[in-house]
C-alpha cells in the first residue's frame with residue numbers, strides 16, 4: 001500500500017512512525033511533514049490546506065490511502081474531494097467534520113441524543129451575550145464556535161474577564177468568523193481525559209485513554225496551548241469507568257451518528273470531564289489528538305494500516321486491536337514565547353544523545369541550509385518514553401528532555417502528574 005499522510009506535526013510524526021512499521025506499507029509520503037518525519041517517510045512540500053495540490057499529488061502517485069491528520073483540511077472537505085477522485089481516505093467527510101468545526105453543532109447533537117455534557121446557550125448577538133454574563137456562574141466558559149487552533153476557549157473568572165473575552169471574540173474578532181457565534185457553557189469540574197476512538201459506520205472502538213496538558217505552565221497556569229505533553233493510559237480510568245463511558249457516551253454517540261445520517265469514518269476524539277456525577281463530554285474533535293497520539297500509538301500493538309483499511313471498508317468490528325501493557329509519557333518542548341509570538345530557526349542539539357528506546361516526535365522542526373535540525377513552530381518536540389510503570393516512563397522522558405536543547409526551549413515539569421480542576 002502506498003500511503004500519504006497529510007499534516008506536519010507531532011501527531012503526524014507518530015502516525016507515520018507507526019505506519020512505517022507495517023509490512024503492508026510499501027511507500028509512505030507525508031505532506032508537508034517535518035525534519036523528524038523525514039526519517040520514516042518521504043516528505044512532499046505541499047501544505048495540508050492545499051487540497052488541490054494534495055489531490056493532484058495523490059492521483060499522480062497512485063496513492064492507495066490518504067490519512068488526514070489536522071482538522072482544517074477535514075473541515076474544508078479534503079475527504080470528499082479525494083474520494084471523488086477515487087482515493088481511499090481515512091478521516092471524516094465535511095458533513096461529519098462539523099463535529100469539530102462547530103461547537104454549537106456538537107452541543108445540539110449531544111443534547112438531542114441525551115449524551116452527558118455541560119449545559120449551554122449559543123449567541124450570535126454581542127449585546128445578548130454581554131447581558132448573559134454570569135448565567136451559569138463563574139468561571140464562565142466561553143467558546144468561539146469555529147476552529148481556533150485550540151485557543152478559542154476562555155474560562156473567565158469574573159464579569160470583567162468575561163467582558164474582555166467577548167470583546168476579543170465578537171468585537172476585535174481575533175478568531176475571525178470562528179467567533180461570530182459564541183457558545184457559553186456551565187463549568188464542569190473533575191479530571192479531564194481524552195478518549196480517541198476508531199469509528200466506522202457500524203462500530204466504535206476506544207483506544208486506550210490518555211491525558212493531555214493544555215496550559216503552558218506547571219500547575220495548569222498560563223494560557224492554553226495546543227498541548228504541552230500527554231500520557232497514556234489515563235490514571236483515572238478503571239473498568240467501571242470505561243464501561244460507563246462506553247454505555248453512556250460512546251454507544252449513544254454511534255447511534256446518534258446513525259440516526260442523523262452522519263457516516264463518520266476516522267478517529268473521534270472525545271474530550272471528557274470525569275466529574276463527581278460521572279463522565280461528561282467537553283468536546284468532540286474529528287481526528288487524532290495532538291499530543292495524545294504520541295503517547296497512545298507508542299502502546300498500540302496492532303498494525304495501524306490494517307486498522308485504517310478496515311475503517312474505510314466498515315470492517316472495524318473484525319479487527320482485534322491490542323495494546324502493550326507498558327505506560328507512555330510524552331513531554332513537549334516548546335519555543336521561547338509560545339503560545340505567544342516566538343522565533344523560528346533555533347538549532348536543536350542533543351537529538352542523537354537520547355536513549356535507544358526513546359522516540360522524539362517532531363512537531364515543529366525543519367532543516368536549515370547547513371542540514372541542521374532547527375525549530376520551525378511553537379510546539380517543537382515531544383520526547384516520548386515508555387516504561388513498565390507510569391513513574392518509570394515519566395522519569396525516562398524527563399531524563400531525556402534534559403539531553404536536548406535549543407535557545408528559548410521550555411517545557412512543563414509536571415507532565416504525568418494527575419491534575420484535578
Ligand code: AMP
Nearest residue numbers: 118141153185186187188214271282283
Ligand atoms: P475545548 O477546546 O472545548 O476542549 O476546551 C479547551 C479546554 O477548556 C478543555 O480541555 C477544558 O480544560 C476547558 N473546558 C472546556 N469546556 C469546559 C467546561 N464546560 N467546563 C470546564 N472546563 C472546560
Ligand code: GLY
Nearest residue numbers: 212227289290291
Ligand atoms: N490535545 C488536544 C487536541 O488535539 O485537540
